[in-house]
Amino acid sequence: MDQNExxxxxxxxxxxxxxxNADYPLKDDEALxxxxxxxxxxxxxxxxxAELEFNVYIPDPELTxxxxxxxxxxxxxxxxxxxx
Amino acid sequence: MVQFFSSLSITSTxxxxxxxxxxxxxxxxxxxxxxxxxxxxxxxxxxTWAWDFAAVLIGFSVVNYFFALKISAxxxxxxxxxxxxxxxxxxxxxxxxxxxxQTQYFLFKALFRLGLIPAQMELRxxxxxxxxxxxxxxxxYLVDVHRRQIPANRNLLEVSLYLSYFPKLMAGPIERAQNFxxxxxxxxxxxxxxxxxxxxxxxxxxxxxxxxxxxxxxLLPSGLFANPLVFSFSDxxxxxxxxxxxxYNDFAGYTGIARGISGLFGIQLSPNFxxxxxxxxxxxxxxxxxxxxxxxxxDYVYLPVSRAMLRRNPSGRYLxxxxxxxxxxxxxxxxxxxxxxxxxxxGFMNGLxxxxxxxxxxxxxxxxxxxxxxxxxxxxxxxLLINAPFRLDIPQTFAFWTGIFRWGPFxxxxxxxxxxxxxxxxxxxxxxWKHLATRDExxxxxxxxxxxxxxxxxxxxxxxxxxxxxxxxxxIYQEF
Numbered sequence: 001m002d003q004n005e006x007x008x009x010x011x012x013x014x015x016x017x018x019x020x021n022a023d024y025p026l027k028d029d030e031a032l033x034x035x036x037x038x039x040x041x042x043x044x045x046x047x048x049x050a051e052l053e054f055n056v057y058i059p060d061p062e063l064t065x066x067x068x069x070x071x072x073x074x075x076x077x078x079x080x081x082x083x084x
Numbered sequence: 085m086v087q088f089f090s091s092l093s094i095t096s097t098x099x100x101x102x103x104x105x106x107x108x109x110x111x112x113x114x115x116x117x118x119x120x121x122x123x124x125x126x127x128x129x130x131x132t133w134a135w136d137f138a139a140v141l142i143g144f145s146v147v148n149y150f151f152a153l154k155i156s157a158x159x160x161x162x163x164x165x166x167x168x169x170x171x172x173x174x175x176x177x178x179x180x181x182x183x184x185x186q187t188q189y190f191l192f193k194a195l196f197r198l199g200l201i202p203a204q205m206e207l208r209x210x211x212x213x214x215x216x217x218x219x220x221x222x223x224x225y226l227v228d229v230h231r232r233q234i235p236a237n238r239n240l241l242e243v244s245l246y247l248s249y250f251p252k253l254m255a256g257p258i259e260r261a262q263n264f265x266x267x268x269x270x271x272x273x274x275x276x277x278x279x280x281x282x283x284x285x286x287x288x289x290x291x292x293x294x295x296x297x298x299x300x301x302x303l304l305p306s307g308l309f310a311n312p313l314v315f316s317f318s319d320x321x322x323x324x325x326x327x328x329x330x331x332y333n334d335f336a337g338y339t340g341i342a343r344g345i346s347g348l349f350g351i352q353l354s355p356n357f358x359x360x361x362x363x364x365x366x367x368x369x370x371x372x373x374x375x376x377x378x379x380x381x382x383d384y385v386y387l388p389v390s391r392a393m394l395r396r397n398p399s400g401r402y403l404x405x406x407x408x409x410x411x412x413x414x415x416x417x418x419x420x421x422x423x424x425x426x427x428x429x430x431g432f433m434n435g436l437x438x439x440x441x442x443x444x445x446x447x448x449x450x451x452x453x454x455x456x457x458x459x460x461x462x463x464x465x466x467x468l469l470i471n472a473p474f475r476l477d478i479p480q481t482f483a484f485w486t487g488i489f490r491w492g493p494f495x496x497x498x499x500x501x502x503x504x505x506x507x508x509x510x511x512x513x514x515x516x517w518k519h520l521a522t523r524d525e526x527x528x529x530x531x532x533x534x535x536x537x538x539x540x541x542x543x544x545x546x547x548x549x550x551x552x553x554x555x556x557x558x559x560i561y562q563e564f
Contacts, residue, residue: 017400020448039367040382041410041442044390045400052398059231060387061260 001082006054006075013049014071018042028072033065040065046074056081092132093558094254094341095293102129103345110349119245119268122349126250130213137212140177145244147173148222152229152243156236167230171223178219181211183423214253216420220380221247225261227384234262242268251346255338257354257376264351272350281526282347288515288528289340291543294550296508297334300326303505309476312484320488326505327475328468329512332360334560335374355525359516364459366437369467377417386413406442411435426473426481433470 007028016022018038032038043063050056056078068074092099106125110118130138151170158166184207192205225246228234237243246264274282307314308323315323339356346353354376363369370378390409397405411432418431469488473481518527528539 020446036364039442039445040371041367041386041390041438042400044387044394044409045398047387048391048394048398051395059233060383060391061228061233063387 001054001079003075003079006078007071009053010046010049010071010074010078013053014038014046017049018045026071029070031069032071033069043068050074050078050081054078054082092129094338094345095290102132103348107348115271118272118349119241122249123241123245126245126248126253129250129253130248133213134210136210140212140215141218141248142244144177144218144222145247146240148225148247149237149240149243151226152236153238155226155229163230167226170226174219174222174226178215181209181215184209186423214255217256217258218247218253220258220377220420221261224258224380224384228261234265237261237265249346249351251342251349252353255335255342257339257342257356258380259354259376263354267351274348274350278347278350280529282344284526284529285340285344285347287344287540287543289337289342289344290547291337291511292333292340292515293337295543295546296512297330297337299508299550300330300505301334303501304330309480312476312480312487313490315487317488317490320484322502324468324472324484324488326509328464328471329361329509331475331560332357332373333508333512359520361464361513361516362460362520363463363467365463366434366441366467369463370434370438377420381413381417385416386410389413401446403443406446407439410438410442414438421474424477426477429478429481430471430473433473437466437470 011026012022014032015024015026019026026032030037033040033043040063046068047058047060047063050058058077058081062068062077067077092102102125106121109125110121113121127138127142130141148170151166151173154166155163155170188205188207192201195201196204225234225243229236237246242265245268246259246261249259249264252259304323304327305315305319308320308327312320336357339353343353343355356375358372358375360369360373363372386409389412390405393405393408399405412435414431414435415428416431417434418427418429421427421430469485472484476484519525521527522530524530528536531539
């Protein structure tokens with residue numbers, strides 16, 4: 001699975017489950033947490049989604065604003081774990 | 085506990101003389117010996133409070149050093165077993181020192197009735213300085229080793245220094261092992277810019293502690309906390325707000341001094357505050373207040389609880405997923421702060437506020453409205469009200485809440501009674517606003533040179549006056 005596929009699945013999950021707006025035009029490099037779109041506590045949902053959907057575990061200390069602020073950041077982390 | 089000589093408070097002249105001596109030795113010895121100098125200095129610092137405190141710290145460091153090695157060497161389930169034994173031991177030591185004083189009467193009474201001791205006893209056991217902080221650091225170290233995020237450190241000196249490093253010993257910041265060990269391994273070079281930055285942190289820290297927190301502490305009406313119903317509601321609102329600014333600057337001042345002193349040794353400590361009085365919501369507040377503790381709680385309590393619940397039911401709108409993790413986290417925070425019911429109430433109410441904010445966000449159909457200034461004002465007013473049990477016990481808390489909503493005659497505020505506290509509040513907001521506006525913690529260094537010189541001279545003059553006129557109050561967070 002490449003990063004674009006990961007991003008597509010993540011985008012769908014975040015827009016529908018966290019932003020409550022499936023049609024939200026979320027960009028790849030749009031700040032999610034620092035812009036206030038989602039709070040850092042919602043990263044737990046992203047962490048569990050990565051476990052269930054991609055079968056990768058992102059450790060808790062990596063679920064931080066500076067590492068998971070955009071779709072690009074999240075997809076990069078997940079792809080990195082998948083290839084490890 | 086035996087006390088050798090005057091305990092070194094971080095704003096005392098004695099502490100700065102001590103730090104100067106350590107700087108001298110630190111830069112004279114070969115680089116290889118610098119970590120040893122810092123460790124010995126940390127134990128000397130601890131001994132100035134009580135030699136037993138240093139003994140506890142040394143024993144504690146050795147035990148955690150071995151537990152980390154055991155976790156690292158073990159395989160499969162025994163890794164988890166060693167981790168839990170380590171956590172239980174750390175928490176047990178903390179609970180013993182924090183709660184023994186309150187529970188010993190009942191404990192010895194029960195033992196006496198059972199005939200296990202000949203008479204009712206009373207032991208005087210003091211809580212070692214900083215134990216609440218270094219226990220959290222030890223737990224995070226063991227958990228990180230267990231999660232294989234970091235290898236167990238085979239150097240006992242480095243593990244001991246991580247737990248006992250004197251600038252952060254009394255009240256943090258709560259550092260992560262990886263960040264600290266990396267700096268111990270690095271070739272630490274302190275250039276002119278780092279010296280300037282560190283001195284500014286110390287200067288601003290002293291201003292926050294002495295000019296703001298200590299000034300307010302001296303002016304707070306006596307009996308405000310003990311008997312709030314004696315005061316008019318307007319007095320209660322005014323002084324409660326001012327005392328909130330006092331607690332903030334007391335702790336932010338300490339953190340600034342600790343970070344500044346440490347920066348002079350080439351070791352950067354984590355920030356603890358990011359203008360909490362400009363928060364736009366309750367979750368936002370906890371991302372800005374005592375950040376090293378908030379981050380610790382997030383990583384080692386909130387996220388594990390939240391992820392465990394989400395694995396059972398991944399829905400982001402399932403109410404227990406939204407309510408239980410913040411409640412558990414903030415109750416743990418309350419218990420960590422103190423052994424009394426009012427801290428648990430404080431944690432519970434803050435957890436409820438966070439849960440409410442999360443539920444609101446999860447079920448909101450439309451996009452959230454843009455943040456207004458009123459959100460900042462509202463957040464702070466609600467938090468000041470909710471945080472009453474942080475300073476007051478349960479009956480006093482309810483008396484305070486009754487008093488604040490008891491409409492009555494306004495207190496006549498006079499210039500004499502309000503000028504100094506208002507100056508202190510204004511200075512606190514100026515420092516925060518400057519940081520916020522420049523997005524630079526050291527934004528004061530970017531001011532024109534003349535302004536810098538003026539502010540430095542004014543600050544020094546006011547610090548000189550204040551230290552001559554008022555007695556330094558002990559750091560509030562040192563009690564924890």
